[in-house]
Amino acid sequence: MSKNCPECGSSRVVEDDLYSQKQWVCEDCGSVVSEGLLTTTLSEESHSRAVPFFTSTAAFKKPCRNLVSGFSRLRALCRIFRLSSSMEDASANLFERAYNHPNFLHISLSKKQILAGCCMFHICRQNSWPVFMGTIGYLLDADNYQMGTIYQELTKSLNLQTTQVCITRMLESFCYDFKLAPDEVEEVFSVAQQRLVDQTSALLELAADTWILTGRRPFPLFLAAVYVAWQSLNPLARMKYSLMKFCKIAKAPEQLWCKSKDTINKRLNELLEVLCKLGRELPWVRPTDIQMNTVTTLVEDILKHRKALLILAVKHYEKQLEETQTSQYSESELSDSKSSVQTQCKSPPDEEDEGCELPPDHWGKRHLFLPPCVRTQKRQKINEAPLEVTGDEDISDSEIESYIRSEEEIKLFAKARKKICKY
Amino acid sequence: MEPSNDVALDIIVTNVVSVFRTRCHLNLRTIGLEGTNVIYKPEVGKVLMKLRKPRITASIWSSGKIICTGATSEEEAKLGARRLARCLQKMGFKVRFSDFKVVNVLAVCSMPFQIRLIEFTKNNRPIASYEPELHPAASYRIKNLRSTVQVFSTGNITVTGPNVQSVASAVEEIYPLLFECRKTLS
Numbered sequence: 001m002s003k004n005c006p007e008c009g010s011s012r013v014v015e016d017d018l019y020s021q022k023q024w025v026c027e028d029c030g031s032v033v034s035e036g037l038l039t040t041t042l043s044e045e046s047h048s049r050a051v052p053f054f055t056s057t058a059a060f061k062k063p064c065r066n067l068v069s070g071f072s073r074l075r076a077l078c079r080i081f082r083l084s085s086s087m088e089d090a091s092a093n094l095f096e097r098a099y100n101h102p103n104f105l106h107i108s109l110s111k112k113q114i115l116a117g118c119c120m121f122h123i124c125r126q127n128s129w130p131v132f133m134g135t136i137g138y139l140l141d142a143d144n145y146q147m148g149t150i151y152q153e154l155t156k157s158l159n160l161q162t163t164q165v166c167i168t169r170m171l172e173s174f175c176y177d178f179k180l181a182p183d184e185v186e187e188v189f190s191v192a193q194q195r196l197v198d199q200t201s202a203l204l205e206l207a208a209d210t211w212i213l214t215g216r217r218p219f220p221l222f223l224a225a226v227y228v229a230w231q232s233l234n235p236l237a238r239m240k241y242s243l244m245k246f247c248k249i250a251k252a253p254e255q256l257w258c259k260s261k262d263t264i265n266k267r268l269n270e271l272l273e274v275l276c277k278l279g280r281e282l283p284w285v286r287p288t289d290i291q292m293n294t295v296t297t298l299v300e301d302i303l304k305h306r307k308a309l310l311i312l313a314v315k316h317y318e319k320q321l322e323e324t325q326t327s328q329y330s331e332s333e334l335s336d337s338k339s340s341v342q343t344q345c346k347s348p349p350d351e352e353d354e355g356c357e358l359p360p361d362h363w364g365k366r367h368l369f370l371p372p373c374v375r376t377q378k379r380q381k382i383n384e385a386p387l388e389v390t391g392d393e394d395i396s397d398s399e400i401e402s403y404i405r406s407e408e409e410i411k412l413f414a415k416a417r418k419k420i421c422k423y
Numbered sequence: 424m425e426p427s428n429d430v431a432l433d434i435i436v437t438n439v440v441s442v443f444r445t446r447c448h449l450n451l452r453t454i455g456l457e458g459t460n461v462i463y464k465p466e467v468g469k470v471l472m473k474l475r476k477p478r479i480t481a482s483i484w485s486s487g488k489i490i491c492t493g494a495t496s497e498e499e500a501k502l503g504a505r506r507l508a509r510c511l512q513k514m515g516f517k518v519r520f521s522d523f524k525v526v527n528v529l530a531v532c533s534m535p536f537q538i539r540l541i542e543f544t545k546n547n548r549p550i551a552s553y554e555p556e557l558h559p560a561a562s563y564r565i566k567n568l569r570s571t572v573q574v575f576s577t578g579n580i581t582v583t584g585p586n587v588q589s590v591a592s593a594v595e596e597i598y599p600l601l602f603e604c605r606k607t608l609s
Contacts, residue, residue, distance in 0.1 A: 132556065133554075133556045133557070134556060144556055144557060145557075147557075148554065148556075148557035148558075151554075151557075152552075155552075161548075161549055162548075162549065162552055164541065164544060164545060164548075164553075165555075211576075214540060214559075214576040215540065215555060215559030215560070215575065215576045216555065216559065217555060217556050218555060218556065219556070371576070371577055373577060374577060390498055390502075393502065395502075395505060395506055395509050397513075399506070400506070400509050400510050400513050401513075402459070403458060403459050403460060403472075403474070403510045404457055404458060404459065404510065404513055404514060405456070405457050405458070405459055410456055410457060413456065414456065
């Protein structure tokens with residue numbers, strides 16, 4: 001800018017940079033007319049516009065690294081279960097929604113992996129694709145409890161509709177895991193797929209009617225039922241093979257039987273017990289011939305006539321109960337005159353002794369097939385009489401004194417604690 | 424078929440959980456030393472104190488907040504809480520019994536019939552949920568009563584709610600739904 005020099009009035013004012021500081025100097029007298037600021041970052045910051053970091057460096061917002069790894073895990077799982085591409089995309093969408101939900105954004109990495117499995121499980125359920133939660137848990141190395149909590153959290157947070165599992169479809173897919181086609185195993189062991197499925201579903205229907213299926217985990221029972229069905233289709237040759245041998249012959253995937261061997265054996269025994277009970281009703285067999293380890297030979301016949309056998313068994317049992325009751329009544333009448341103590345239990349003749357624990361008109365006494373929670377004896381609860389209190393009564397001092405230690409006791413206690421804490 | 428109106432169901436309250444505040448700081452080490460039925464847990468930062476009559480277990484924190492569990496009725500819970508506060512008063516703390524509230528009531532009830540859980544869940548979706556792989560009971564949440572009922576196939580149900588009245592109403596509400604899905608003898 002050109003100005004007149006205030007000292008000498010000359011108009012020859014030129015721009016002269018001194019150490020990068022702009023100065024206007026008069027040529028005639030040499031006085032500095034005005035000068036600019038020496039460049040500092042402070043001056044630049046206060047005089048120039050701030051450049052925000054994100055506009056200068058970021059091109060677009062990248063998805064979180066864990067989300068990307070979650071997606072790849074999810075797609076791998078979908079491929080293992082051979083889901084269709086539409087189901088895979090639906091699972092991916094659901095996973096993205098769930099991941100960004102505030103309830104799941106800050107959970108640990110392992111839980112995020114489980115979340116991916118739960119999203120896939122939900123989509124499978126919606127499309128009636130039979131998958132066990134336990135199988136997914138096995139692949140993700142998580143137990144049912146962890147899977148369950150996250151699954152329930154997921155349905156609650158995103159308001160998802162849960163659909164019921166279809167047992168028959170689950171059973172079909174379960175049976176396909178066993179490789180028993182004629183070209184895969186020896187003739188003695190092979191069985192047509194459909195035949196196995198039919199036999200197993202008949203056994204499961206029987207289990208549902210006799211309290212073995214309700215409320216239990218389906219996995220172990222399915223395996224026990226498949227084993228019994230396989231044995232029953234050629235009992236004479238196959239009876240000598242144990243459950244573990246059967247799993248090896250059929251090359252069953254490890255996750256089916258490695259974790260819950262005890263439960264599987266329990267279910268197997270329960271199933272065989274029920275089959276024995278029904279086998280006794282067959283008119284062409286002597287009741288004494290029926291044993292747990294030989295009943296497999298009769299399974300085909302039992303399953304064919306199972307409805308009739310169930311009705312017969314229940315009828316016979318009720319008749320037996322009535323007879324024992326009337327005989328007990330007549331006995332008690334006779335011995336009433338005596339002064340001996342009478343036990344009031346009316347326990348049925350061939351059940352375990354559970355009478356005293358159940359109240360007299362409990363349904364458990366009348367039925368032949370019972371769940372184990374009713375059959376086994378319960379521990380006696382300490383039934384104290386409920387206190388008749390109002391909540392606002394006076395509290396006497398003496399009562400409270402019993403909860404407080406005296407001075408002497410405190411000293412002794414402190415001494416004892418010191419001695420113990422030394423070790 | 425409508426259920427008869429005069430079916431008497433025994434609802435047995437098994438647990439009442441309540442909280443109250445003492446409005447003063449409590450020294451847990453002193454309580455651990457001077458009290459008889461106490462267990463001091465320094466790793467968690469609380470003291471467990473058990474009363475004999477009524478049979479109550481209390482968790483005491485140093486902030487003065489106390490949770491009482493184990494009572495079998497709301498009045499018993501209040502009496503137990505007051506006894507506890509009195510006990511702490513005698514130990515020398517300036518305790519003021521305030522903000523007593525019953526937080527949770529747990530009750531069990533036995534139906535005279537068995538229940539088909541799958542049918543029950545189908546009829547009451549989405550309020551009822553049943554996952555046999557996770558838990559053997561179907562759970563039914565009643566939002567307006569803020570109660571949850573767990574239904575077992577043997578006919579036993581457990582009800583949890585914020586007070587005894589809501590528990591009783593929950594049982595009344597769920598009885599017709601269970602009656603619809605009862606198991607008839609094969």
